[in-house]
Amino acid sequence: MEPSRPCLYASLPVPGPHVPVASGAVRQDYGSEFYMLRFKVERCTNPLPHDHTACPAAHHGEKARRRCPLKYRYTGVPCPDFRKGSCKRGDACPWAHGVFECWLHPSKYRTQLCNDGPMCSRPVCFFAHTASELRETDLAAAGPAVSPKSRQGGKEGFAGVDPGV
Ligand SMILES: [Zn+2]
Numbered sequence: 001m002e003p004s005r006p007c008l009y010a011s012l013p014v015p016g017p018h019v020p021v022a023s024g025a026v027r028q029d030y031g032s033e034f035y036m037l038r039f040k041v042e043r044c045t046n047p048l049p050h051d052h053t054a055c056p057a058a059h060h061g062e063k064a065r066r067r068c069p070l071k072y073r074y075t076g077v078p079c080p081d082f083r084k085g086s087c088k089r090g091d092a093c094p095w096a097h098g099v100f101e102c103w104l105h106p107s108k109y110r111t112q113l114c115n116d117g118p119m120c121s122r123p124v125c126f127f128a129h130t131a132s133e134l135r136e137t138d139l140a141a142a143g144p145a146v147s148p149k150s151r152q153g154g155k156e157g158f159a160g161v162d163p164g165v
């Protein structure tokens with residue numbers, strides 16, 4: 001027994017192989033299809049108070065609420081009017097309203113690799129974490145071409161609107 005001697009390893013930085021967050025441990029993944037077509041689209045049926053950001057359903061007045069991309073024909077291109085404040089076209093608008101409609105759109109969701117890779121701990125992330133998660137999209141069928149400027153945005157594209165915060 002050497003009670004007063006502090007453990008040497010306690011003061012050392014954790015070496016490489018010790019990955020603090022196992023991939024998928026924090027991030028709950030329902031699969032690409034679910035996120036693109038159902039996430040924050042269907043109304044929540046849970047009447048009890050709960051954390052809306054952790055719930056995949058849509059809630060009254062929630063900013064993340066989306067129109068179903070199959071039911072409503074809109075593209076992943078952000079609506080200029082919605083960005084300025086409000087859009088008179090409402091649900092009939094052909095452009096994306098908000099970051100969730102934009103980034104979860106089938107033309108954009110998981111078409112770029114996440115800067116954090118498999119270490120990403122966002123509860124909801126719009127990017128691919130492995131090469132197999134990366135989606136091929138037919139941009140020609142997805143409406144107007146996305147400008148190069150908005151495509152290279154990556155992480156900055158939705159800075160400050162991380163749904164986990
Ligand atoms: Zn809910």
Ligand SMILES: [Zn+2]
Binds near residue numbers: 079081089090093
């Ligand atoms: Zn609009």
Ligand SMILES: [Zn+2]
Binds near residue numbers: 120122
């Ligand atoms: Zn990520």
